[in-house]
Amino acid sequence: MELFEIRLLVGSFLGNHDLCSCACVSKLWHKSFLPFIYAQAESEPLFRQWNAFRLHLCHIRDISITQGILGISLAKDGFLRDCRRLVRLRFESDPSPEALEYFVQLLQRNPLLVRLSPSIRGGARDPNLWKSIAEDCPRLTEIQLHSTNFEGAALTGFLNLASRLTKLTLSGCDLSAVLSWMSSSSFVLPELQKIDRNNSTGDNGGISSAPDREDWSGFPVLRELVFSGYYDSESVWMGQLQIFVRAPKLEKLSWNLLHRQYPYDPYVLRGTSEEFIPTLVRLLRQRPWPRLSSLQVTEDYMARASSLDGDNLAEILTLLPDGLKNFSAPGGDFGLLAWQAIQRHLGTLEAINLTKIPSWMVQGFLTSCPELRELRGPTLLTSDLVRGSRAGQARKRNALAVALELAEKRLPETLMAQMFAKSTILKSDPPKDDFVLGPATIAGLPGDLSPRPWVCYRLKVLQITLRKHHRERDEEGIQTDVQIFQQLTQMRWLQQLFLCPFQDARGIDGLNPRPVLGAELRPPDFRGQFDNATKIRRHHVGERLLEIWPGLTSCYWHRY
Structure with a gap:
């Protein structure tokens, strides 16, 4: 029996008994083996079969070691002795000297590590830790940090390590000291291509404004930026985005808007998505990312009043550069103005995630996007998926005329000219009822x-x-x-x-x-x-x- 890749999540899909059955297979070859072990005593079934299981430790590539495992001498010593070919390692423990020493020894025995996720709480402030990681892991390119604050020599050690990273994931980390030091010393991250920023812990991430130096370009090859979190004021929104304006090669921008907590308190939900979208629009007017081809903006289910309305989405699509490939706004009200603005991107769109669009728009995407790979859409009638909604198009035609009149009073004339240069509304010969369209058609809407x-x-x-x-x-x-x-x-x-x-x-x-x-x-x-x-x-x-x-x-x- 030869299995080239096995991924087992103990406790989620398979129990310890199932893991023991796999461990007792006489011939088991695999490239990736992922045991998430949450045993607290050596009487667990896994450790009863430890002699059979340890035969496969030398093949493990991906492993997660938690605080509970460190309390079991059998597993602790076995992983340290037999795991020599790790590629990905997740390590969670308290900042005790014994845990730090064990972590350093594990790094020294695995020089092939590519991805590392240390969660040692206050232990990340130890400068010797970052020095050991940099020296013992020459192939390390991805690192994930959890609730880590840098200061002094630890900051210098981390930045020296970060200079060769290609992906950086930050969860609840304070970046104010890092960015201030990088800006003042003209330090750059020449290889960093992706930043995943998770700020769901409740703070503002220590960022309220961009670094002062205008000539600083800290992210010359950054291509993907992912933000998840919530913030308290518009200045923080702008500060979070303004930092990455100096990333000229940015191609993918994802922002997941989170609301504070479960109690449905209107004061708690204030100051989140309602301020972000206008801030993003003002930033896009500066044309900071000429290569931006993917934009994803999502909100959690607690959002009461989304700011992803048709006007904002239309202006965002108008300001985006040509060649848009991925557009995702599942909580947005994708109206007729946005449909007009997305017309110039239909030839290049590859992924669409819009759950609040009518059936004729779904039909329009399926019949007008030759490069489309992924479509996640709304609830619609089977007949409308084939023919489009006749009654809906007639009503939308009249609604668009009203929307254009209102938009002319709100939006700048230059933007109106760009969005509706090809739009023609012939008011002659209006439809007699809501179910039949007359000869008057709108550019971008299917007339046939x-x-x-x-x-x-x-x-x-x-x-x-x-x-x-x-x-x-x-x-x-x-x-x-x-x-x-x-x-x-x-x-x-x-x-x-x-x-x-x-x-x-x-x-x-x-x-x-x-x-x-x-x-x-x-x-x-x-x-x-x-x-x-x-x-x-x-x-x-x-x-x-x-x-x-x-x-x-x-x-x-x-x-x-």
Whole structure:
């Protein structure tokens, strides 16, 4: 039995008994073995089988050592003696001298380490620790720090190590001393390509403004910036972003807006997302990142009033440089103004995550984005996915005329000219009712409501929720389902398919949706291919599905 890669998470998916069964295999080869061991006594099943398990310690590449393991002499000595080929190491302990000494000894025996995640609380202030890491880990390129504050010689040792890093993850760390020292001494991080900043601990990260020196460029090759957290004032928002203005090669910007705590107190939720989006817009007007091609802005579920409205999203899309590949704003109200602004990016978009868009926009992305690889969309009717919403387009046409008049009073004339230069609204011959569009059309909206073929043949991930109207159980409704599956079968590169169909028993505005049976959604022409896949669940792929989509690895077909 040869297993090239095994990843076991004890306590989450497999218990200690399962781990012992794997450890007792006579011939077990693997590149990555991830035992998260939370045993507190040597009487645990894992340590009863320790003699069989220790035979595989020499093959371990990735391991997590916690404070509980350090209290078990059998595991502590075994890892130190037999683990000599570690590539990734996560170490959590108290700042005791014994724990620091054990950590240093473990580093000395593993010169192949590439990724390191030390969480030793106050032990990170020891300058000898960073000196040992720099000397004993010559291949180290990624480091993850947790609640670490630097001062004095420890700061100098960390920066000397950081000069060769390509990825830096910071969780609840104070960066004020680091950035001040870097700016004053013109210190740069020449290899750093990604920064993941998590500020969910509640402080402001010690940053309220950018460094003073205008000629300082601390991140010359930074390409990806990820922020997660919440802050108290607009100055802090601007300070967090202004620091990385001097990163001319930035390509990906992700910002996850978090709210403070569970009590639904309006005073607690004040000063978060409502101030960030306008701050981001003002910063983008400076054109700091000419290579920016990916923008992701998300909010947690506690957000009451999102600032991701249509006007802000439209201006953001207008200010972004050409060549946008990834746009994600699942909490945003993606309106008609934003749809107009995203038109020039349709040819390059590869990933879209918008959960508050109408069905005709979903159809527009599927029929206008040839490079699309990933689409995560909203809940929509099956008929609207094929034809678009006739009534919705008629109402949106009139709403856009009103929106344009309001936008002209709010937005600068130059921005209006850029956004609506190609927009034409012919007020002559208005539609007689809400269900038929007249000859008046809007640039960017599909005038022809007949089904159009999807052009995203490289689509790999599709995640939408289909809603079936109770009046669509006739022959026309079945033909609609057939058209959907005919389009899906053309996506030969599909790897993840998430379709959650349900039927609304009281119409489109009903409150209690009734599940749709699997046979109702499956078109008659394809029933033979789906007969052997009657029980499809998450991460379970039927054999017949693999004939249609050879690369399918994950399928979630919500069947009842």
